Amino acid sequence: MPMAGSQQAGWNCVLTAASLAACSAGRRGCARPSRLIARNNNSNNSNNNNDNDNSNNDYNNNSSNSLITIVNNINSNNNNARSRYLGMRPDPSSPREAWAVAAAREPVRQGRVSSVLQVPPEIERPAYLLPGIEIDEQTGLYAHPWMVDTEVKTPDQIAAMRTAGALAHEALQVAGRAVAPGVTTDQIDAAVHEFIVSRGAYPSPLGYMGFPKSLCCSVNDILAHGIPDDRPLQDGDILNIDVTVFINGHHGDTSSMFLVGSPDPAALLLCAAAQRAMMAGIELCGPGVDFREIGIAIQDVSDSAGLHCSEHFVGHGIGSYFHGAPEVIPYENEEDMGIMLPGMTFTIEPILVEHLDASYKIWDDKWTYQTLTNARSAQFEHTLLITEDGYEILTGPSVDYLALAGLHRPS
Secondary structure (H helix, E strand, O other), rough: OOOOOOOOOOOOOOOHHHHHHHHHHHHOOOOOOEEEEEEEHHHHHHHEEOOOOOOOOOHHHHHHHHHHHHHHHHHOHHHHOOOOOOOOOOOOOOHHHHHHHHHOOOOOOOOOOOOOOOOOOOOOOOOHHOOOOEOOOOOEEOOOOOOOOOOOOHHHHHHHHHHHHHHHHHHHHHHHHHHHOOOOOHHHHHHHHHHHHHHHHEEEOOOOHHHHOOOOOOOOOEEEEOOOOOOOOOOOOEEEEEEEEEOEEEEEEEEEEEOOOOOOOOHHHHHHHHHHHHHHHHHHHOOOOOHHHHHHHHHHHHHHHOOOEOOOOOEEEEEEEEEEEEEEEEOOOOOOOOOOOOOOOEOOOOEHHHHHHHOOOOOOOOOOOEEEOOEEEEOOOEEEEEHHHHHHEOOOOOOOHHOOOOOOOOO
């Protein structure tokens, strides 16, 4: 579950795509908003509110090239490659056409949110649900000892993190198998909730800062923090499902994109680029690496794909706490978070947006971020451990979202 970054006073929180395009060629020279992890500023800015209704090497650059091959086969009308893809639309031929396609797409609208699901009383709760928890004044998040300094885990803590990460991976697979046209995100939430509590774990998002559900479900033009509701998934939708579990006193956090029916080729390429960006950030991790290198690697992928990497959300430290130091910023930045050390655990979770679109608004639920132009986003996330000689993906391997949708990478 990504942390929302607040912005410095004086920044307009609704950035237009046109203003981004004007400086997109010089992104790395642009001033950046401060990367505080507070969410409380959002509730004070009414302009943002919506007032309407274990390694993962299988997912490297080669997998993206394979997916491009899939899309090229679709667009070239190759009879040998058409059996699965006849219903898919070709890529727009120009940026203007791409914007027109996005504008014609129906935006996701707020649905009905069902009542809060119950968790058996014998299941351990995270600290932020216990009486007497304090709020950190600077960030607006639940206070704990690792808000500023990055924790180095003990062997026992690492073992607990492995357990939490493995269960989060299983829960994400449960979510992915439930995705289908006509299924509501509320039904997916219920299935994952039932699975998590059946394993004696707590669904970390439930009750966190008032969040009412057990996972985040962000469909199409929803950037992040989508609350599951009664909107049925439709053929052609793409969605991110973000799952976090709390077990043995520790959290495991992961997310993946999933495909509903037959999304268009642009959606496939967006998802592939987002996964490639996450893996680019992961693959350079290791002892002694500056955390800023992650943002450089991710932005290189985003820029080369002609996509915008959202600057409103960051990865985060994780452990017995849900969100902590360091902030893992997914674009080139100057924020000194120090260097990676063995025993550190954190998430990498860039959000990429099509059409270089940086616009957004926040729904009146104070959680859901949505683009203003119907531009879609895609995100993947893993929880990492820094080891003595590299890294370990605690929530790996990545869910094969293409195979779940009936798409297969060329051999």
